[in-house]
Amino acid sequence: MHVVMINGSPRIEKYSNTDKIISSFGKGLLERGASFERYAISERRSWDAIREAYIKNEEILIALPLFVECVPGLLLEFLETLPKKDDRTRLSFILQSGFAEGSQLRCGERFLEKLPEYLGVCYGGCLVKGDNFGIRLLDAAGQEKATKPYRAMGALFAEGDGFFRTEAKKFTGPEYFPLPLRVLMQMVFKTIAKKRFQQAAASWGCDTPLDAKAWE
Amino acid sequence: MNLILDTTQEHLGKRIVEELLRSGKRQTEFERIDTTTMQISHCIGCNHCWLKTPGICSIKDDYAPILKKMSGAGQVWFVSDTRFGFLSYQTKNIVDRVLPLATMNLKFKDGQMRHVMRYDHQPDFGIVFAGDGDRDYLNWWCQRMALNFGSRSLGVFHVEQMQEAIKCMWS
Ligand SMILES: Cc1cc2nc3c(=O)[nH]c(=O)nc-3n(C[C@H](O)[C@H](O)[C@H](O)COP(=O)(O)O)c2cc1C
Numbered sequence: 001m002h003v004v005m006i007n008g009s010p011r012i013e014k015y016s017n018t019d020k021i022i023s024s025f026g027k028g029l030l031e032r033g034a035s036f037e038r039y040a041i042s043e044r045r046s047w048d049a050i051r052e053a054y055i056k057n058e059e060i061l062i063a064l065p066l067f068v069e070c071v072p073g074l075l076l077e078f079l080e081t082l083p084k085k086d087d088r089t090r091l092s093f094i095l096q097s098g099f100a101e102g103s104q105l106r107c108g109e110r111f112l113e114k115l116p117e118y119l120g121v122c123y124g125g126c127l128v129k130g131d132n133f134g135i136r137l138l139d140a141a142g143q144e145k146a147t148k149p150y151r152a153m154g155a156l157f158a159e160g161d162g163f164f165r166t167e168a169k170k171f172t173g174p175e176y177f178p179l180p181l182r183v184l185m186q187m188v189f190k191t192i193a194k195k196r197f198q199q200a201a202a203s204w205g206c207d208t209p210l211d212a213k214a215w216e
Numbered sequence: 217m218n219l220i221l222d223t224t225q226e227h228l229g230k231r232i233v234e235e236l237l238r239s240g241k242r243q244t245e246f247e248r249i250d251t252t253t254m255q256i257s258h259c260i261g262c263n264h265c266w267l268k269t270p271g272i273c274s275i276k277d278d279y280a281p282i283l284k285k286m287s288g289a290g291q292v293w294f295v296s297d298t299r300f301g302f303l304s305y306q307t308k309n310i311v312d313r314v315l316p317l318a319t320m321n322l323k324f325k326d327g328q329m330r331h332v333m334r335y336d337h338q339p340d341f342g343i344v345f346a347g348d349g350d351r352d353y354l355n356w357w358c359q360r361m362a363l364n365f366g367s368r369s370l371g372v373f374h375v376e377q378m379q380e381a382i383k384c385m386w387s
Contacts, residue, residue: 069360076303206269
């Protein structure tokens, strides 16, 4: 199997969580004897090359961040440039997001389920997982650890069933968090998390409160 | 004041404005912004609006005044072309860049994680679309999007059902 992996994030690769996820997933593909080539839409310069790879190949995987409940505007723009193909081409997706619960990604997933039909190709399923906001802020070892589960999914994908197997469905984790956990997390959000975010901002040279009302 | 953001190639927002005036609304009650000639980039995901310059987008193009108006508006209506059953990328770019209205801080609302909003007032959102949009899907998306930004969906209407949309404006 040869997979064309396209990073659908508008973030340049260096800062993109999707990029780290693709790297880990790719390791899993290689482990099982599959090969891949990878692209990123964040550089408009590469759009012609991506389109060419999309046209020439039959196993396409778009990995993308959820942007306001659906696909990023930039990815929509790129998708408009793709020609129609036939159902010998299979289009699969890795959809990842900031919010952690599976239910947060379902609206985006629904769009992706329908997209292949518009492009004339067949659907290979969608791997769905949240809680990825912080990957890019971790050091190399932390990034490796955070994205390790995607390696197993790469190996699974190389077996040829897209993302339709139970393992891929389970990968999402809980759809909602149980109430006691939510209560606990709410406390963390109001205290430790708030402080951590302000510290992260300070490391970016920001001394303004994160909830500042910019226009008042 | 209500805002009509028109990204359509056919400038369909003009028709809505004509209908509004015909139905007795005053020009001062709403504003239509035609974005087709404006420079509006996609969101590049730099997170500066949360972590470096809270509330301020780092991209210097024609978007900032629009965001400020959106923030103060009672209702925001996206008048959009559709692709793949969804909004056009021009409209989605405008939506993706709404992030400065939220803060990085988190909370739970109705059982799901949400960001804490930056301002006390939030506009409600509605959609008038042209072409082969999937209305059920757009409805679902608009409800979820509005929830994320602490407000509610005003509904989704095909441009041929403009009268229905107009009933929801100022209702
Ligand atoms: C404009 C924008 C909108 C986003 N919308 C959502 C959202 O609706 N739900 C969510 O869970 N995460 C959302 N996120 C978070 C991203 O999906 C998440 O941080 C992802 O890991 C980013 O991947 P990337 O670094 O490859 O772009 C959004 C991020 C940005 C910049």
